[in-house]
Amino acid sequence: xLRRPFLFxxxxxxxxxxxxxxxxxxxPIPVLIRDGAxxxxxxxxxxxxxxxxxxxxxxxxxxxLNNTVExxxxxxxxxxxxxxxxxxEWGAKIDPNFMDPSDYLIYGVECDGAMQGLMIVNDMYHALxxxxxxxxxxxxxxxIIHIDFLCVAPWNLAELLGTSxxxxxxxxxxxxxxxxxxxxxxxxxxxxxxxxxxxPQAESFYEKCGMIPMDRECDHECLCYYELIPSAAEVLRxxxx
Amino acid sequence: xxxLTKTSVTPELLEAWAEQDHAGPSTGAGACxxxxxxxxxxxxxxxxxxxxxSRVLPVEHLGVAGVQPLVEA
Numbered sequence: 001x002l003r004r005p006f007l008f009x010x011x012x013x014x015x016x017x018x019x020x021x022x023x024x025x026x027x028p029i030p031v032l033i034r035d036g037a038x039x040x041x042x043x044x045x046x047x048x049x050x051x052x053x054x055x056x057x058x059x060x061x062x063x064x065l066n067n068t069v070e071x072x073x074x075x076x077x078x079x080x081x082x083x084x085x086x087x088x089e090w091g092a093k094i095d096p097n098f099m100d101p102s103d104y105l106i107y108g109v110e111c112d113g114a115m116q117g118l119m120i121v122n123d124m125y126h127a128l129x130x131x132x133x134x135x136x137x138x139x140x141x142x143x144i145i146h147i148d149f150l151c152v153a154p155w156n157l158a159e160l161l162g163t164s165x166x167x168x169x170x171x172x173x174x175x176x177x178x179x180x181x182x183x184x185x186x187x188x189x190x191x192x193x194x195x196x197x198x199x200p201q202a203e204s205f206y207e208k209c210g211m212i213p214m215d216r217e218c219d220h221e222c223l224c225y226y227e228l229i230p231s232a233a234e235v236l237r238x239x240x241x
Numbered sequence: 242x243x244x245l246t247k248t249s250v251t252p253e254l255l256e257a258w259a260e261q262d263h264a265g266p267s268t269g270a271g272a273c274x275x276x277x278x279x280x281x282x283x284x285x286x287x288x289x290x291x292x293x294x295s296r297v298l299p300v301e302h303l304g305v306a307g308v309q310p311l312v313e314a
Contacts, residue, residue: 039259179254182249
């Protein structure tokens with residue numbers, strides 16, 4: 001299980017005794033993102049969210065995304081240039097009936113009173129690659145931070161907004177979230193290992209981050225699996241020094 | 242274990258990302274990453290993901306989902 005920032009005591013469901021519950025309510029961490037209009041750095045807040053926060057994000061993002069997509073279609077933008085994640089429902093990403101919410105961490109970058117990007121991670125998997133970037137043939141424990149979902153707010157989607165001549169409100173939010181995942185991996189002792197299944201439109205982004213692609217897998221919607229090995233993670237982290 | 246209390250995102254890093262975006266998608270995250278990009282040109286064959294822990298929820302969760310847990314005789 002991923003470590004949690006705080007442990008709270010709350011009443012149990014039958015209200016007759018106290019129990020320890022891991023509430024995901026960490027203090028926000030300051031983080032920098034770039035203003036799309038002025039290209040100045042802005043201080044945002046990195047928040048750890050709960051699954052109860054996710055429907056709120058849908059309410060804030062969906063209308064803008066739908067309107068922008070419709071405008072793009074009206075401008076003659078073909079379907080393959082529209083965001084492949086436009087059907088995502090964040091509120092349905094972690095279903096407590098079938099998934100244990102404590103297995104996941106949800107990070108959000110907040111600025112100007114709105115979520116500018118969101119990421120759901122878990123640490124339930126092993127890495128597939130060894131330290132040299134080759135397929136690992138041993139069963140040595142190599143835990144990894146696995147990014148289930150990563151997305152920026154629709155008003156930060158440069159490609160989509162570019163179809164109607166608009167500029168994103170904030171830039172680098174996706175890179176910041178990726179860096180957060182790497183930081184989280186180092187903090188947990190996973191040596192910077194990060195893995196994810198990438199949507200085709202995002203593959204070049206993850207390759208820019210130094211991740212190594214593997215074969216597409218039919219039981220994961222034919223998405224390409226990417227993995228960041230420790231040496232590449234050190235490069236990302238080293239770039240921050 | 243310590244929680245994530247700070248990030249490694251710095252003004253210099255943001256500047257580097259901006260320069261990289263101006264340079265186009267093929268330059269990668271700094272020169273150091275170019276070697277990884279070369280590797281990235283050829284996807285690797287892979288095996289199935291190995292779970293470190295079970296995704297099976299405790300029995301009490303099954304009732305929540307409307308599924309009756311099996312009871313051993």
